[in-house]
Amino acid sequence: MTQHTRSGQVDRLPSALDGRGRAVVIGAGLGGLASAMRLGAKGWQVTVVDRLDRPGGRGSSITQGGHRFDLGPTIVTVPQTLRELWAVCGRDFDRDVRLVPMDPYYRILWQDGSSFTMGPGDARMEAEVARLSPGDLPGFRRFLKDAEARYWFGFEDLGRRSMHRLVDLIKVLPKFAWYRADRSVHAHAARRVKDERLRFALSFHPLFIGGDPFHVTSMYALVSHLERAFGVHYAMGGVQAIAEAMAAVVRDQGGFVVQGVEADEVLVAGGRASGVKLADGRVLAADVVVSNADPGTTYTRLLRKQPVKRWTAPRLMRSRWSMSLFVWYFGTRGTREMWPEVGHHSIVVGPRYRAHIRDIFQTGKLSEDMSLYVHRPSVTDPSVAPEGDDTFYVLSPVPHLGHDNGVDWAQEAEPYRQKMLKVLEERLLPGLTGRVTESLVFTPETFRDRYLSPHGAGFSLEPRILQSAWFRPHNVSEELPGLYLAGAGTHPGAGVPGVIGTAEVLASLVPDAPVAARASVRMAAE
Template sequence: MTDLPAAARRPAENAVPTRPKRAVIIGAGFGGLSLGIRLQSLGLDTVIVERLDGPGGRGYQKRTPDGYVFDMGPTVITVPHFLEELFRLERGQPALDGPDFPDDVRGAERVKTGDSGGPRTRDYVQLRPILPFYRIVFDDGTYFDYDGDPENTRRQIGELAPQDLAGYERFHKDAQAIFERGFLELGYTHFGDVGTMLRVVPDLLKLDAVRTLFSFTSKYFQSDKLRQVFSFETLLVGGNPLSVPAIYAMIHFVEKTWGVHYAMGGTGALVRALERKYRELGGEVRYGAGVQGITVTDEWGRPVTRPVGPRVARGVTLESGEELPADLVISNGDWANTYLKRVPAAARLVNNDLRVKAARQSMSLLVIYFGFRDDGRPLNLQHHNILLGPRYEALLREIFGDKTLGRDFSQYLHVPTLTDPSLAPPGHHAAYTLIPVPNAASGLDWTVEGPKLVDRVYAYLDERGIIPGLRDRLTHSEYVTPDYFAGTLDSHLGNAFGPEPLLVQSAFFRPHNRSEDVRNLYLVGAGAQPGAGTPAVMMSAKMTARLIAEDLHLSLK
């Protein structure tokens, strides 16, 4: 067994320096790799164990025998200075104490698109700004190109719903205030106790940030289309616009302040860059190394038999049976399954079965990865496209509340070969389209429903002229359903984004990055604070690194 934590020992004066602390991180997704870089910079010795055969987790990249490259998960990169922070770190120079945001971001009026990644980032990966951020296509065929530029936004609102121009000015002002308080000032706050939460409640009430996002948006816009334009983004982090708190209006400003970016070679290229940086700092990664359980004992190394008294994480046991001792264990895996499957029930007082199973999980996804011939007809599409169906509120209620498949659907269509032709064979496009669907609590049989929904989606894209003649031009087709998230990614109920970001599952009420149950056990990633989405996951890594440094009495400089 490993030694007791540093805080529990009192080394003698002039004692020989102890060895670096050893940390095991479960999962090589964005959160695990970002935290691994930060722990190596803190001077720890870190090993990441990953169940899959390569890095990325939800951001895994697949290469097909016929020459296509598909990012399996996230494709939207924002806040590039978060990446620059990671690529600048060096062993013994954790840089956790400095300002979290540049000084020039308050009051930003125009999106910044000039420098897509700092000098250290460019040593590892090429980021390219994407404009517009999204093309939002309505069911009647009209569309709104959202690029974060207020003047262009005003022009399009004037054409689409001129009665809402004044409302947009008020929305812009109020969303900016939420962004400055909720993201710039509170973004890195770890809500580990009730007092921290209570201190910010008055500000959130003053900003009207606790009502639902869709209700908040509806205050400013009469047009149903504009209500959709300024509320849909939470679906990209697993949130229902009808139920997430209005503090998520800050996403609008996060994107317009720093832009939306694409990593050339796909998100997989960014994942590989993070892995390279981690290895350069001395970190170890082991693939095909799923974790069976987290070893927990009492303070004296004895088995835990009841959820009271000292409980200490001592390492992990792999599915192969191999035991990896460690001083710290951090899970970048699914929050619910980390506790339900990998931490003994006798060691869980706060994150017990009742609490974990009662938490509402985000929706799931059906994602179709396809390749098609470029037959010379221009595609009236952008890199990122949001294709909205005829119903908005009713469809959201079916997905999140009723957990049923509706007669229609909305989708996010990603066509990266419009920016990066290298992801497909010459003369072809690679694309994926993502359809929000209920998680596994629905009881739907995806072996039956999956093929039927895929056929409906292809028919829609073809017959509506989104990609004319698609079914005849298809050269590659595969898809994943909630079964993939539940099985391959080991997400409880097949959720795609962790706990649903409701008001009662945010801040203090969201899973804590420092386990309340087991000393030396931490969480990072979409299931922890602050939440899902690539910028939030990188923020989560910095928050968890700060907690670890605090607990080990390490310098943040």
């Protein structure tokens, strides 16, 4: 099997059957590629296999009619995680990828016509808060202090080390209690500000890593500090450009990134992972196996022939999974100068936010109303669309496929898209209907089939407190020695910084490659 990369390079599966000094990574998502980079830096010869046609996983893209549609994540909030990853590999991230700071970050629009614009600068943000709800300014300042404290504990401490031992959880329980991790992020925002619109602005972020803001831990208030301290950035060329740069680093290390190849089974010998069997029957022997597949897929499919004690199929079925997503990607003709007030990111809030969230996460009901995240990258990156045109990505959170009253998306997809079009016409993009030229829709069934995501969940397991840290599938598998996990479903969790962080934690658990293997990898790279 060979795969032509966009640069014209061809990767072939390594023919050697000896697994010594070799690592296989299943999945070329950002977590898998970051893991491959870190293992390569530790001397392992790494082979990454992925069933899609290009690297990036959910961060890849599809080009249609001259429009490049970025399929998943659209922003970078903590650039230093990527710079640190590149530095570990002896590389300079900023030489490979160009990040552009967003200003503003995003604009939130409510049903009553009010809006809130988030952007850089404390004075500017305080003025925006004072404009919306002047009495909430002291509470807003206090919330930001809370967010910073949770950042240092939740991101820089817990997020950078493994939580696979129960004793590690026990040690941090007092801090969890101190920070009231049992309280939801929305409830915490409600204790600081009174205006419901500000409560939304300070607590909606978990939705974009798969969490219900009314139930996920208040530790996620740290996202407000991430935005304040590091800004919000866009990678020119989209997140796809980051993924391709990661794949290039792996190859420069002497590794392989092979697309269009599906892993079928993690092999076991002597009580530990010994390699990966591909869907076509070929075997890649390895000392180390990393799964960037969803933990549900890893334990129920890739380890289907092995005894599993903790992450059994019944337990995974009982777990709370993140919501899914309905995403409409579309291109428009001659609109680059239209809608001048519509920037790179907009959030259109529906009329019954709390009830809508309940429908998505608890009842599994497909609501008549919707809240939308609108991505218009063409205002920043002209390469995404033909000259004078626009490329859009509009996302609506919807129930995953595991509810008893599951949605028949074969019947509902087009009516739902039409409802989305109506909302966009009325509240953000007047005159849109006659301008659409290209259209592509992802439903929960697409997430299930394209990414092998259980229940078509958008972000794996929901990041509730009892599904985080030690309670989440571990970076080092407790089921099989030699198997490690990366990606949204393991610690520290979803989102670009979290997924990149899973590779950092994983690498701290994998030993350096044998000396002889490191020498052979150096020769291959040269």
